[in-house]
Amino acid sequence: xxxxxxxxxxxxxxxxxxxxxxxxxxxxxxxxxxxxxxxxxxxxxxxxxxxxxxxxxxxxxxxxxxxxxxxxxxxxxxxxxxxxxxxxxxxxxxxxxxxxxxxxxxxxxxxxxxxxxxxxxxxxxxxxxxxxxxxxxxxxxxxxxxxxxxxxxxxxxxxxxxxxxxxxxxxxxxxxxxxxxxxxxxxxxxxxxxxxxxxxxxxxxxxxxxxxxxxxxxxxx
Amino acid sequence: xxxxxxxxxxxxxxxxxxxxxxxxxxxxxxxxxxxxxxxxxxxxxxxxxxxxxxxxxxxxxxxxxxxxxxxxxxxxxxxxxxxxxxxxxxxxxxxxxxxxxxxxxxxxxxxxxxxxxxxxxxxxxxxxxxxxxxxxxxxxxxxxxxxxxxxxxxxxxxxxxxxxxxxxxxxxxxxxxxxxxxxxxxxxxxxxxxxxxxxxxxxxxxxxxxxxxxxxxxxxxxxxxxxxxxxxxxxxxxxxxxxxxxxxxxxx
Numbered sequence: 001x002x003x004x005x006x007x008x009x010x011x012x013x014x015x016x017x018x019x020x021x022x023x024x025x026x027x028x029x030x031x032x033x034x035x036x037x038x039x040x041x042x043x044x045x046x047x048x049x050x051x052x053x054x055x056x057x058x059x060x061x062x063x064x065x066x067x068x069x070x071x072x073x074x075x076x077x078x079x080x081x082x083x084x085x086x087x088x089x090x091x092x093x094x095x096x097x098x099x100x101x102x103x104x105x106x107x108x109x110x111x112x113x114x115x116x117x118x119x120x121x122x123x124x125x126x127x128x129x130x131x132x133x134x135x136x137x138x139x140x141x142x143x144x145x146x147x148x149x150x151x152x153x154x155x156x157x158x159x160x161x162x163x164x165x166x167x168x169x170x171x172x173x174x175x176x177x178x179x180x181x182x183x184x185x186x187x188x189x190x191x192x193x194x195x196x197x198x199x200x201x202x203x204x205x206x207x208x209x210x211x212x213x214x215x216x217x218x219x220x221x
Numbered sequence: 222x223x224x225x226x227x228x229x230x231x232x233x234x235x236x237x238x239x240x241x242x243x244x245x246x247x248x249x250x251x252x253x254x255x256x257x258x259x260x261x262x263x264x265x266x267x268x269x270x271x272x273x274x275x276x277x278x279x280x281x282x283x284x285x286x287x288x289x290x291x292x293x294x295x296x297x298x299x300x301x302x303x304x305x306x307x308x309x310x311x312x313x314x315x316x317x318x319x320x321x322x323x324x325x326x327x328x329x330x331x332x333x334x335x336x337x338x339x340x341x342x343x344x345x346x347x348x349x350x351x352x353x354x355x356x357x358x359x360x361x362x363x364x365x366x367x368x369x370x371x372x373x374x375x376x377x378x379x380x381x382x383x384x385x386x387x388x389x390x391x392x393x394x395x396x397x398x399x400x401x402x403x404x405x406x407x408x409x410x411x412x413x414x415x416x417x418x419x420x421x422x423x424x425x426x427x428x429x430x431x432x433x434x435x436x437x438x439x440x441x442x443x444x445x446x447x448x449x450x451x452x453x454x455x456x457x458x459x460x461x462x463x464x465x466x467x468x469x470x471x472x473x
Binding site for chain 2: 181
């Protein structure tokens with residue numbers, strides 16, 4: 001049967017996680033922006049969008065991949081993936097499938113004229129085989145080492161995971177440790193030896209703490 | 222190849238966000254000795270001034286507040302003062318914490334705690350000055366590291382307890398039925414007196430009165446009906462999606 005009393009931590013974590021209604025329509029804007037609030041005002045009822053259910057591990061287009069567009073305005077062009085929306089099976093490429101709009105208008109000033117990319121459906125893009133730079137179909141297969149990789153069906157070439165710059169601008173190869181950072185060697189050094197002692201007992205041993213007091217008898221109910 | 226990839230990744234990405242943790246014996250921390258020497262100098266200063274100030278009107282002993290060390294741990298390193306962004310590495314992962322000994326984890330917890338206190342002080346001061354806090358993601362990283370450390374320690378405790386006693390839970394409890402007829406997991410509390418002497422506990426009813434008994438069956442039926450409805454809805458949804466998006470076998 002269900003538990004009635006919830007733990008305080010569970011309650012707090014629930015409150016901290018953002019909760020969306022079941023008929024929330026996900027757009028290209030982040031949920032905390034004003035544009036997203038305009039898209040989902042409270043009390044609105046829009047026709048539901050049906051999205052092909054793809055499991056998280058079967059998703060083959062990743063951010064930073066080079067893909068080719070199969071249909072639409074920029075059919076046949078290849079571009080790099082900038083954003084992936086799994087909830088709506090959308091993919092946004094850099095600089096392709098663009099429409100033009102004004103941004104930052106105020107008063108009489110009409111704003112800057114910029115090109116903004118429109119999202120493409122997953123079925124309208126395919127990954128590109130690195131050998132001949134042609135669009136190809138993808139399958140998930142296992143290598144001899146047991147690693148799960150994307151393999152092109154036509155040539156059998158493994159398509160490596162794309163290297164995409166992190167959002168915070170850090171390049172792992174060029175990282176220099178700060179004064180408060182632990183070096184990789186110290187982090188990976190193994191110091192754990194399994195023993196039949198709890199953390200408290202081990203620490204008390206190391207710090208030479210003698211606990212001679214006996215706990216008073218208490219009742220648990 | 223997988224091992225090489227993971228090790229390269231860890232070596233490249235694994236820059237952590239606290240002081241170097243080395244396995245060493247517990248020695249006297251440096252701050253204590255510094256404070257001790259400063260305290261002595263203050264006492265000396267006090268004896269020089271005391272004859273001057275110790276008159277009939279000022280009988281209270283002069284107190285010069287000398288122990289001001291230790292508060293610098295509440296603030297960042299002086300070179301980061303006034304910066305808009307402060308560089309910080311990745312948080313500790315559970316995998317990295319699991320290879321560390323209990324002593325190392327104990328030390329790391331307090332290092333992380335001090336860092337968290339420093340960041341919270343910084344956050345509060347930034348709110349007071351109505352300025353943006355420099356690099357607030359550091360706080361999230363520290364909190365996540367501490368949460369993962371806690372998870373690792375509870376894992377170790379759970380495994381030891383299971384091995385030695387066979388108990389799944391650290392805190393005793395049992396299934397009980399409350400006044401409304403609902404069965405729930407009641408977690409025991411620690412009391413100094415037994416239950417038959419605890420008048421407040423005896424007033425709590427862990428049984429359902431006879432007039433509530435018919436409603437338990439009804440609520441059970443309601444729960445089962447809603448469960449079956451949910452399963453049917455799921456099946457209907459899957460069927461509809463399979464019809465709208467047929468599985469393509471021969472893809473071009």
